[in-house]
Structures are given as structure tokens and as C-alpha cells.
Amino acid sequence: MTTAVMNAGFATEANPPHRKPHIDREDIMAAAITLIGPHRSVSTLSLREVARAAGIAPNSFYRHFRDIDELAVALIDRAGGTLRTVIREARNRATNAPSIIRSSIDAFMEQLEAEEQLLHVLLCEGSVGSDAYKQAVDQVLTHFESELHEDLIRLSTEAEAPLHRADLVAKAITRLVFAMGGTALDKGPEEKEAIAEQMMVMVLFLMEGSEAVCKQQTSSNS
Amino acid sequence: MTTAVMNAGFATEANPPHRKPHIDREDIMAAAITLIGPHRSVSTLSLREVARAAGIAPNSFYRHFRDIDELAVALIDRAGGTLRTVIREARNRATNAPSIIRSSIDAFMEQLEAEEQLLHVLLCEGSVGSDAYKQAVDQVLTHFESELHEDLIRLSTEAEAPLHRADLVAKAITRLVFAMGGTALDKGPEEKEAIAEQMMVMVLFLMEGSEAVCKQQTSSNS
């Protein structure tokens, strides 16, 4: 095992390094995530700062991302993707409607705890930053909405409890959960728990309300 | 009328100016608002930039605000205040519950059109910036919630249609309207109209849902 191999991957203070053999987008994204916190939004990260955190020269950044905005979009997409799969898995484990709501929201909050920094990108800055940035967030939200919409339709037909404007129910739930999640980010665990409870009641209201309006309309149309 | 009087208040290119007789917090806030737009959030404004827009020297800023954050907080408070009075007025003109919802949301959207830049501060950056900043936004939201909460209780007792967890209904409505309003900001007039319609349906769902849950609980408790 040569020293070259030993030095591979980490350039500590000890070795005179001046070189990092391989960098990929992952390293940079990971470094960027560590910088994100309650006081740093991804839209205020500077290229140099990210490069510094990643232990690379500022210019090396350009080999992997054209912009800092491109980095932000990559982070947004990742956050949206992981969050969606986590929730989908939770949803698949549940069966009836109430437990689906509960387990989905629980999964959301757990993921929020596990990858707080990453989700910060999604939840806290929906409308700040470049166009590409905002568009990426919007796309994630829309994706969530349509998935939820399908679920709602499936569930309501199964339960024979039809919904009025299921699309708007999905949109409202998505926006509400994301907004509430954003405020839950810096809070402590017990407060997060309380917020999760609130979310569930709110979602319940939306679904019950949609059902009620549906009933009202069909009865008045008969 | 001396030239000194003539020069008062405006230092154009023409006069050798080098002086501005009096500066207000108002002037600075107004200048900051002009800088805010779809691509500039208040948290990315620089002191120098605001000073430049206000036509004053960078250091003069300090005589009126300690920070740029203090400016931001002042803008947030103002946005919250004006929005609240506008909505309250609209609400006072209406009488029954449905028309209150409609007129409140209409007032919200009109205000959003009229002072788009100012409201941007409130709607688009709830969780980005300094602590003082976030706290100010949160305070405005909470204030809205409690006012709405009172209204809901009053209306529901008048209509003899009690609500379950009226506090959460108020919170959900507030968060939802603000979230939707934030996405409506850069959109065109017809899209704003559509969003307003969506808001009303969502709010209706929340209230009907809360009523429905209330009925369910009282019937099961009897």
C-alpha cells in the first residue's frame, strides 16, 4: 500500500497535500448541507464558502456545478426525492385512510429530524432565490400534490366517501404540511411532536370538509 | 425663497448637492421596498445598496437603523400591520360567514396586488434570515391567527355551528393563505384570481371539516 493510496480521499493538515485526487458532486453537496442551518439558507451560500467547507479550491467548484444555483437545484431535487420515497414507503405500510395520514405525517417528521439540513432547503425558502431555484421547489411541491391526489382518489373510492375537489385537498395538505414543517425545523422534539399532532388535525379537517361539501352538493342536486 | 429652500428635499444631478437636509426612516424603508422584487429578497439587501437607492451615504443608514435586520423587521411589522387593517376593514363590512371569507380573501389579494413588494417580505421569507427577522414574521402570523380565532368563535356561536379546535382552524387558514399568497406573488392577474378561488375552497373545507368533526364527537359522546 503506497502512501499515494493512503492519502487518497483525505488531505489532512499532516500531509503537505496541495491536492485532492477526486472530487465529485456528492462531496460538494455534502459540504453545502453541513453549512445549512437555522441561520444559513442555501440561497445565501457563497461559492467560496462551499468550496472551503469541501476542502477544495474555489475554482474546482466550476468543474462540477456551473452556478451555486445549480447546486441549490440539485439539493432541492435530492431533498424532494428522498422525502417522497420515505413517505411513499410509510404509506405503503399503512392500509386504511386514518392510519395512512398518521404514518405519512410521522414519516415526514422523522425524515425532518433525520435530514434536517437537507429538508431546510425545501421547506424554508420556497420563494427566495433565482428562477431556476423557485421552479425546482415548485416542481417538487407539484409532484407531491399529484401523488397525494391519486392516493386520495383511490382511498375515497375504496371507502365510498367521495371528495369534492380532491385536487385542492391534495394541494392544501401539501402546502400546509410544508409550511408547518418549515416552522417546526428549529424547534425542539416535544414541540415537533405537537406540530405533528396539529398537522394531523388540520389534514383531517380538510378531508372531512371535502367530504361534507361533496355530500351537500349531491343532496342539493337530487 | 432662497436657493437653500429650493434645494431642500431633492438633490438632483444639477445642483452640486453633497447634502440632503433631512432623512427619515420612511425614506429608507421606501427605498428598500423598491429594491424588493421577485428576485431580491429583503434578506439579501445590502446596507450600501439600500443607501444608494435612498440617495444617501452608506453611513447615514446607521443614524436610523442599527442593522439591516432592523430595517427588515420594520418592514415586516409594517406589512403585517397594513395587511391586518385592510383585512379587518373588509371583514367589518361583511356580515355572514361565507361573505366574510370571501371579502377577507379578496381584500388579501387586493392588498397583495397593491403593495406587492411590501408583502413579499411577509409571504416569501418566513424562515430565512436572522432570529429577530424570523421572530417578527412569526409574531405577525400569530397575531393573525388569534384575531381570526376570535372571529371564528364569534361566527360559529352566532350561526350555532360550533367548531372543533377553532384555534387550529385559524392557524391552518393563516398558514395556508400565506403560503398560497407567496406563490401567487409573481403570477399574473388571472392566475391570482384562480389562486384566490382555490384559497376560498380550502378555507371552506377547513371550516366544514371542523364542524363535521365537532358533530361526530358530540354525537358519540351522548
Place this chain on the structure above:
DNA sequence: CAATTGTCTATACATGTGTATAATAAGCCC
């Protein structure tokens, strides 16, 4: 092993930032 290519780094520059200091003009009271 030697040459080449692609990647990372060092240095540098112009620009923008927050703020300290000192000077200057306005407003005001006597």
C-alpha cells in the same frame, strides 16, 4: 516509461461589502 489529457490549485484582479474616522453642512438657540 513518456506523453497527453483532464482535474485541481495558486495567484491575482476588480468589485462589493460593513464600518471607523474625521470633516462639513443644517438647524437652532441665544
Place this chain on the structure above:
DNA sequence: GGGCTTATTATACACATGTATAGACAATTG
């Protein structure tokens, strides 16, 4: 008007940022 306080400005400094350029190393070819 003369002197005082206060508000505004000009100049300056140290620092951070994005990026251009050129050089140095690693890996990959032949």
C-alpha cells in the same frame, strides 16, 4: 450673526466574493 449640537458626507481600510489565468499534479493512454 456667532456658537452649538446634530445629521450627513467623504475618505479609507480590511475583508469577502466571483472569476480569469496559468501552473502543477494524477491518471490514462501509447
